[in-house]
Amino acid sequence: MAIGTTQERLASGKGTTALGELATEARNPASAKLDELPTLDMLRVINAADREVAEAVAAELPNIATAVDAIVARIRRRGRLFYLGAGTSGRLGVLDASECPPTFGVPGELVQGIIAGGDVALRTSVEGAEDDRLLGTADLKAAGFSARDALVGIAASGRTPYMLGAIDYARALGALTIGLSCVPKSAVASAAEIAITPATGAEILTGSTRMKAGTATKLVLNMLSTAVMVRTGHVYGNWMVNVQMTNAKLVDRAERILSAMTGLQKDDAERLLQKAGSVKCAVLMHKLKIERSQAEGRLAAADGDLRKALGE
Known part of the structure; x- marks a missing residue:
């Protein structure tokens, strides 16, 4: 020093x-x-x-x-x-x-x-x-x-x-x-x-x-x-799970990430993403069978870290 x-x-x-x-x-x-x-x-x-x-x-x-x-x-x-x-x-x-x-x-x-x-x-x-x-x-x-x-x-x-x-x-x-x-x-x-x-x-x-x-x-x-x-928990694996859906390209990317992480078909991933509002919430809702408010609560408790919120 x-x-x-x-x-x-x-x-x-x-x-x-x-x-x-x-x-x-x-x-x-x-x-x-x-x-x-x-x-x-x-x-x-x-x-x-x-x-x-x-x-x-x-x-x-x-x-x-x-x-x-x-x-x-x-x-x-x-x-x-x-x-x-x-x-x-x-x-x-x-x-x-x-x-x-x-x-x-x-x-x-x-x-x-x-x-x-x-x-x-x-x-x-x-x-x-x-x-x-x-x-x-x-x-x-x-x-x-x-x-x-x-x-x-x-x-x-x-x-x-x-x-x-x-x-x-x-x-x-x-x-x-x-x-x-x-x-x-x-x-x-x-x-x-x-x-x-x-x-x-x-x-x-x-x-x-x-x-x-x-x-x-x-x-x-x-x-x-x-x-x-x-x-700091803004990435899961090598996926940009915090991607902001501010244009068509980023919406498409978010849908593809969600499909890859959950196995959902594109149309189903699109509908879930619209309901969840974010990739992280969508993943939690799908994998843990919970509602958006519960998913948001788990993320808040985990400081936004998806892996922690999933209990991994």
Whole structure:
């Protein structure tokens, strides 16, 4: 566990590696003549580099597992999960957070994404926002971030001031802090309680961390949110039993899940789902031969965990 603020660590000479010396800023020899290659060969070079990303993430699985279990502990105590970053990192965090409600049926405030410069930065670059440490703190405060919450600070370089300011604020509160970067021994790896550092190395386009580093970030965020939702009872087997039926595709998916879980024909599953209002209630009603109100009561008593509600 690191001691002192990021500012103090930088002042002491730790975490001061020049940007140009970072592995993510190095020139990749495999793509040194990228602009001279035939299109298919160029794409092969990019694809070969992408294959390296999965191995970099695999090396961090123990740290990702530690982060998942720590986040779950916070959520079980009514905490929330926040992603925070700038540029590509911030956009990926917002994306993952925004997909949790329709996929897992959780409230929108449970998983939140914050990007430097606000929502306008999702489409348009907001210059200078990532360099403002105090803005990171201010954005967390504005979101009502508290000591019981968890923060994943995201930056490919691991040294973005906006993100580091937020990490220091969260640690001072006593919140859980996780640093996700692609540079070993980065400032955020030192500042956060848990470090996740898939070392993706030099990019195909020198310094363009939206590529390998961005892909690694997306993979890690997918793992974090999915595993957290599995551990908190929002998944049964590998079925999205909390899927929200907000459009035709999701209604069809819910019907297919219910059919697979109960053996009901499509028409019967459709009628039961309409009566139950949700996949979980429908499964309970069918398997336990109970009414909707009883099913809802069992789910409430089991904190929404279908397997527990079924007595399994």
